[in-house]
Every structure is written in C-alpha cells, then in structure tokens.
Amino acid sequence: MLAGCASAPSDTAASGSAGAGENCARMVTNSGGLDDRSFNQSSWAGLQKAEKDDGIQARVLVSTTENDLAPNVAQAVDSGCGFVLTVGYELAPATEEQAKANPDIDFAIVDETVEAPNVKPILFDTAQASYLAGYLAAGVSKTGKVATFGGGNQPPVTLFMDGFADGVDAYNAAHGTSVQLLGWSKEAQDGSFTGDFEDVNKGKQLAQALIDQGADVIMPVAGQVGEGAASAALATGDVDVIWVDNDGYDTLPAEYRPIVLTSVIKDTEKAVQQIAVSSTDGSFSNDPYVGTLDNGGVDLAPFHDLASSVSPELSAELDTLRDQIASGAVTVTSPSQP
Structure with missing residues (x-):
C-alpha cells in the first residue's frame, strides 16, 4: 500500500520511473502503519519536509502486517529511487537483504542497526x-x-x-x-x-x-x-x-x-530530512546517526x-x-x- 504526500494511497504512484533516481525517496513503515503517533509518522514527516524544502519526491509504502514488510522493501527498491528509508527492527532483515543486492542504493533504517556499506542507522539515545x-x-x-x-x-x-x-x-x-x-x-x-x-x-x-x-x-x-x-x-x-x-x-x-x-x-523528522538530502548531494555515509541531548536529537517537550x-x-x-x-x-x- 503506497501513499503520496497529500493524496490517497495509490499503487501507480510507486510504479514507473516518474521522479525516479537520485531525486526521489521511498519509505517503508513497519507493521504499525503510518499514523502511529510514533516513529513511522515522524519519519514520514521528515521525508515530506525533504520534498517540500529540497525537491526530493517522496512516497511511502505502508505495511499493515508482517507479511507486507519484505515485499514493500522490494517495491521501494524497484521504484528506481536512490534512497530507501525503513522504520523499525521488523524491517532489518529485508533492509539487509535488499541493501546487499543493491549496493548502488542508499538505505537508512530508524531505531535499528544494519551493518552494510550502504545502510545508515538512525538511532537515538x-x-x-x-x-x-x-x-x-x-x-x-x-x-x-x-x-x-x-x-x-x-x-x-x-x-x-x-x-x-x-x-x-x-x-x-x-x-x-x-x-x-x-x-x-x-x-x-x-x-x-x-x-x-x-x-x-x-x-x-x-x-x-x-x-x-x-x-x-x-x-x-x-x-x-x-x-x-x-x-x-x-x-x-x-x-x-x-x-x-x-x-x-x-x-x-x-x-x-x-x-x-x-x-x-526524538527529532526523527530532522534526521531523516538531512540524511535524505545527503543521498542526493553525495555526502551519504553509513556512519550511524545518534541523536543526543547535545546535538538536539532528543529532548523533553514543553x-x-x-x-x-x-x-x-x-x-x-x-x-x-x-x-x-x-x-x-x-x-x-x-x-x-x-
């Protein structure tokens, strides 16, 4: 199931090559879905901001059961986009598998570590x-x-x-x-x-x-x-x-x-936006991002x-x-x- 930034879910938005390449990104949620009031929602907000501010076309594939996870990561890869974001530990196996099979695509995973040269963990202390x-x-x-x-x-x-x-x-x-x-x-x-x-x-x-x-x-x-x-x-x-x-x-x-x-x-939104941009400007690395109080990645709300x-x-x-x-x-x- 794939949703655009402001439109209803649409499979056709994910298929084809419109916007594909270095200036587009795909995100895959865990089985909690998109509107989880948690890290899926915050991660998607980061990609939406990257689209608005940086011109990176963003789409999300929404997983509702564990059976959706691996197929959705595969579909994200097949979109032709240069950056794929996955969210949560459930997606670690599929992320690792696809990253090894597609070394030219940049991957990032939220709240989990996958060790591969083209996967950046997004972590928060x-x-x-x-x-x-x-x-x-x-x-x-x-x-x-x-x-x-x-x-x-x-x-x-x-x-x-x-x-x-x-x-x-x-x-x-x-x-x-x-x-x-x-x-x-x-x-x-x-x-x-x-x-x-x-x-x-x-x-x-x-x-x-x-x-x-x-x-x-x-x-x-x-x-x-x-x-x-x-x-x-x-x-x-x-x-x-x-x-x-x-x-x-x-x-x-x-x-x-x-x-x-x-x-x-957790300022997942800011971290995701910055890492999505790094995939387009050549500065992407697999060094983990770790949000702390010192760098503003974590804090208390008012x-x-x-x-x-x-x-x-x-x-x-x-x-x-x-x-x-x-x-x-x-x-x-x-x-x-x-």
Whole structure:
C-alpha cells in the first residue's frame, strides 16, 4: 500500500520511473502503519519536509502486517529511487537483504542497526531525555508512585525505560524521597509489556492496572498502544502521561492535552530530512546517526497545559541536568544504548 504526500494511497504512484533516481525517496513503515503517533509518522514527516524544502519526491509504502514488510522493501527498491528509508527492527532483515543486492542504493533504517556499506542507522539515545522525564515524574508525583510500560522488551523500548528509572532514582537521591517506579526494573531488565504496539485496549488495561497500584504519572513506550494509557489517565483523573517519540500534545487527539505532562522527543523528522538530502548531494555515509541531548536529537517537550504543576525550582533542576548530561558531566547508561 503506497501513499503520496497529500493524496490517497495509490499503487501507480510507486510504479514507473516518474521522479525516479537520485531525486526521489521511498519509505517503508513497519507493521504499525503510518499514523502511529510514533516513529513511522515522524519519519514520514521528515521525508515530506525533504520534498517540500529540497525537491526530493517522496512516497511511502505502508505495511499493515508482517507479511507486507519484505515485499514493500522490494517495491521501494524497484521504484528506481536512490534512497530507501525503513522504520523499525521488523524491517532489518529485508533492509539487509535488499541493501546487499543493491549496493548502488542508499538505505537508512530508524531505531535499528544494519551493518552494510550502504545502510545508515538512525538511532537515538533516548535514555538521556528519559532521565529528565523520570526526574520530572518523581518531582510532580503526589502519590509517590510513577510508572512506565512498553510494547515489547526490545532495546529501542527499554532504552527509554532505563533512562526513566535512573531519573526517578536521581530525584530520590537529590531530595531524600522514595518515589517508587512501577512497570520496570533496570537491574532485572524486565517489566510490564503489552506484547503489542497497535492494540489501544491493551494499553488501557495495563495502564489502569498501574493506576490501581497508585501510579499518577505514566510513560507508555508502545506506539499507538500508548493512547490507551492516555485514555485511562483521562478517565481516572489526577493522572498524567508522558508521551514518547514526538510531542503527544500535538499528535494525540486534543481531548488528551490536559493530561500530557511532557514528551520524550526524538527529532526523527530532522534526521531523516538531512540524511535524505545527503543521498542526493553525495555526502551519504553509513556512519550511524545518534541523536543526543547535545546535538538536539532528543529532548523533553514543553509542559504545555501542565506547566503550572512544575515548580520553578524543579524546572531549573531539569535545565541543569540537561546541560550536565549534554556536557558529559552526568552520564546516563543503558545496555540498550546505541
């Protein structure tokens, strides 16, 4: 299934040679689809910006099941475009296979590493920004319990959770508090998972279970499933959500704005645009891009409607921590770091 930038899905837009070559790009989503309020959506926004600003014709092939993945990557290659972007670990095998078979095409893959001379990994050290999110969550919690859960126990997911856990610990150490983290143990590298990135009801059920245990700030790391956590938080009242990947205040339905405390942002859009352009100007390399606090690849979103719940003192602590992590004075570690 292929969608153009502003038109309905169209197979004919992908076939043929119109726009093919160095000035066109194809993207393949994972099985979560395009409008996942997560990395598929952000990656596509980057290619759309490359089309608008840099004249790179962009099209996307949308995968809705695992059976779509390999055929969609093959179709992207057959388009004749010089740049193919794939999103997520599910697409690693097909990306590796096609990259080896097509050494003259530049590939990039989001949130996964594929080792090949023509594949650029696009990675984000989200533990750094999630550390700030954990510190913030502990600082605003009224119940003394905060939580996180994931869609699956995979490095791009648990990287967020590790940083969040360390941030909660850092707040406790700085303030002599004992805020408890539910849903994840960094030491055990295990916790609460829905086993799914698409079923919103699973997210709602798991979030409700965490709320029932006393959590009043929850960070779901589960793509669309996280919307279920927002639903549970809104229905319960006095529970806030920290979104991930992009600013949930903007990407979630407007009804959830009152409960979005902040978001752990990956600037996938900017990274994708820059790498797509590099494929056209000859500067493309397979050196991994790693987004950090220092280079602006990750950060916390504004507090938006909940700004009044974050004291000036806590906000200042977060600013100091951000600078310390960016400079290397404070080190955030995780076995899942890129």
